[in-house]
Amino acid sequence: MLHDFPMHTIVAASDLDRARAWYAEKLGLVPKKEDPGGIWFESAGGTWLYVYATGSAGTAQNTVGGWAVQDIESVMAELRGRGVVFEEYDMPGMKTENGLADFGMAKAAWFKDSEGNTLELSELLEQG
Numbered sequence: 001m002l003h004d005f006p007m008h009t010i011v012a013a014s015d016l017d018r019a020r021a022w023y024a025e026k027l028g029l030v031p032k033k034e035d036p037g038g039i040w041f042e043s044a045g046g047t048w049l050y051v052y053a054t055g056s057a058g059t060a061q062n063t064v065g066g067w068a069v070q071d072i073e074s075v076m077a078e079l080r081g082r083g084v085v086f087e088e089y090d091m092p093g094m095k096t097e098n099g100l101a102d103f104g105m106a107k108a109a110w111f112k113d114s115e116g117n118t119l120e121l122s123e124l125l126e127q128g
Contacts, residue, residue: 029094058116066120
């Protein structure tokens with residue numbers, strides 16, 4: 001049933017002003033609206049990123065959200081130019097090179113926001 005509805009991501013911030021500035025400067029996202037608890041950033045396809053204030057920001061040890069992109073290497077280069085630092089991983093079944101993991105049918109890269117949350121870029125590759 002839920003496949004008929006857009007999905008949104010909720011990300012924690014201990015400092016909303018710092019997070020607002022980081023998302024604008026590093027990712028080029030401008031708040032679409034704000035409420036007393038947080039900031040709403042709109043993305044393609046009616047999807048949303050909601051950044052809300054809480055003291056537990058940055059405590060998740062997992063990826064909290066991501067963007068499906070095209071030409072991931074170009075997107076990474078643009079973000080690096082804005083100061084985004086991509087994570088390096090070396091674990092069974094996954095090793096990044098220059099911040100990029102290549103799974104054959106997909107590529108992915110991870111970075112942390114100003115609050116310590118891990119976000120992802122991913123690209124599904126054409127199978128031929």
